[in-house]
Amino acid sequence: MHPTDAHAPAGTTGRAGSANFIAEIIEEDLRTGRRQTVVTRFPPEPNGYLHIGHAKSIVLNFGLARTYGGRCHLRFDDTNPTTEDIEYVEAIKRDVQWLGYRWDGEFYASDYFEQLYDWAVQLIRAGKAYVDSQSEEEIRRTRGTVTEPGIPSPYRDRSVEENLDLFERMRAGEFPDGAHVLRARIDMASPNMKMRDPLMYRIRHAHHYRRGDDWCIYPMYDWAHGQSDAIEGITHSICTLEFENNRELYDWFLDTLGIEPRPYQYEFARLNLDYTVMSKRKLLQLVREGHVRGWDDPRMPTLAGLRRRGVTPEAIRTFCDMIGVAKANSRVDYAMLEYAIRDDLNTRAPRVLAVLDPLRVVLTNLPEDHEETLEAAYWPHDIPKEGTRPVPFGRTLYIDRADFQEHPPKGYKRLAPGRAVRLRHGYVITCDEVVRDADGRVTELRCSVDRATLGSNPDYKVWGVIHWVDAARAVPAEVRLYDRLFSVPDPDDVPEGRTFLDHLNPDSLTVAAGAVVEPSLAAARPGDRFQFERLGYFVVDEDSTGERLVFNRIVTLRDTWAKKREDGKRGDAPGPETNREASAERREATQAAGEAAPAGTSARRDPMADLTPAQRARATRYVDALGLDRHDAALLASDEALARLFEDAVEAYPHPRPVANWTIHELLGVLGGDRTAADLPFDGAAFGALVRLVDEGTITGPTGKQVLARMAEHGGDPRAIVEEQNLRQVDDDALLRPLVEAAVRAHPDKVAQYRDGKTGLLGFFVGQVMRQTAGKANPQRVRALVLAALAEA
């Protein structure tokens, strides 16, 4: 899938574990046979250009398919004729290819309109969808709010025949836009707004860029997407976090249609990058309002922009692998992207000399007509590549103005009056005289060159190395220097009444119009990348003409000197100390907030406050008669099925405290939210028996959990399971001691660390033995034995 194999599969890490939670799910699906293959898809809507956030999704989807030997489709989610265009389809295809991926099939949601229509009819016949004739306004109003349920439409109970007839006529074009919609018939009171009878079709008498005027009803995203996935045999449908609430609807459509096998949706956090915006709407606005030169402006986070900026697809892929895939909203440090870019370019961009802001240097001890050709290596010593080019050297040179300071600050390692520096690939020169114009501006430096310093150092101090270009044969060039488009890390974070545009960085583009480059660059072609030594990486822009070379700065070199100066200027630099203070402060602040609450209402509120009278009576009985803690009592009493199971368990094993503990801390854990105690394939008596086994020491706690997990799965009697599988606790020291000693012997390094005070290692050794006995060893005994063994060894 990748042209180069240097790129590791999506998020491959050094460790044995999976790269990310989605890869983990896929591996599990493959391992259990739930799935035999992996089919993913990248589903852009052709209404804008792809940006680096999409790159994350592309790398993920294509990478997963590649890693697990599956396929990845490119599917255009083109269900909205009013915003989509063929221009975008082509741009998207170009960008995906440029990134280095080839799709296993090109698909369009608009090709599925017939099938989608048939399925909609199926839902209508099943009474699961209806034509609503309310106005847009009415529909919005009756949807309710996040805190109030919606109101059913008066058209909700139309007959199947009427719905069928209306829907058919909607398709036939009998109605104007907005006259009717088709809605799924689900639940207007659902706490999930997405489930309140969502729209499936709207009427739009609009020309579709692919289907022309074939249709005047168009499917909504939720209706089209999952079914498109199903049609293509997608196994894992990966999207971003804002679709989490849509998953319930995704599932509902597929399940009520009865499509099998069906795809499943998983969500990950979209990429946010410091100092830029990532929404298509905002990028479009930047282009339309002329804040940038176009979709491919090198300051744009679009793939087209990054490409024109000179960033390589390899760097973007590396970056995407670096940032990982998770579910926490986050924003990535710009330095991470820069690192990926430099890391890639370091080994592929030849080094050349260029001067952005020329300052003339005359070498006074050379004859007027001096001409010489130096041989300069394209690559530094640590890059295993060969190649040199001739570099002319004469009496007059240009150096960068920034490389000379009349009053050099401490630590400055470049040219200054009386100081000597080396010209990269050339001689050492010493500054003898500074020439200025009437305004006092430095116009020229008069220096002397030491002809004995070509391959060797003189016996006087050389302060540094600077880049230069021979004036006589310099090639003029325009160099565009790009900086972050916005001046703050999160441009979307704006105060009332302002917009992200207020954060535009006015200096995001500066042009060095009078730059000069060495003559070897005269033949450079658009797309060629170079490192201008000491300045950064640059690419020849397509604006270059035969007369005039134009370069874009891709990224600067890492510059520790500039960084130091920057910090110095800020005075008290925010070192690690202040960072620590800041986080400590934040911690205290939240803590204070947390502590302030109980004084008011919530935290110190009586745990029984929310219970019904009947529940409260039960909870009180648990406290009074069984001696339970109020919190525990309230928790048990609040759930009918749980309370019944608990009481039955206490009947079987009349020790309320441990039974309550196991009910709350272990049973609730295996139930995990959607199941209730009533769904369990075992009763309270069996559960009580299990608690007895643990409490009386027949089996260990960890074993108890294993048995519980098994019971939750298949039911059964705990005593029988224990006997069948021989799970009794092992607390015979004679059996345990050899295991403990073996564990200690096997890890002499850990023993040493333990001695040095790393006491957490005690758990490591206990864990070793516990694992070896599959959890059957008595942990207290093991612990004691480990302690003894460690003391001896």
Place this chain on the structure above:
RNA sequence: UGCCCUGUAGCUCAAUUGGCAGAGCACCUGACUCUGGAUCAGGGGGUUUCAGGUUCGAAUCCUGACAGGGCAGCCA
């Protein structure tokens, strides 16, 4: 305010599913250097949001609080 999701180093993520809290980036120091680059060696940085609980043992399980994000388009 209802529902859903998420809180681990400055940033992005790991942690063999209850047993050593780690990596990359960033930062600092040193070495090397004809790029203030690269490379190499080392270093600092953590109350795993907080408070309780269960457990021999909790980042991981339970309860509660707090913080951030998402959902009320005939957009996707």
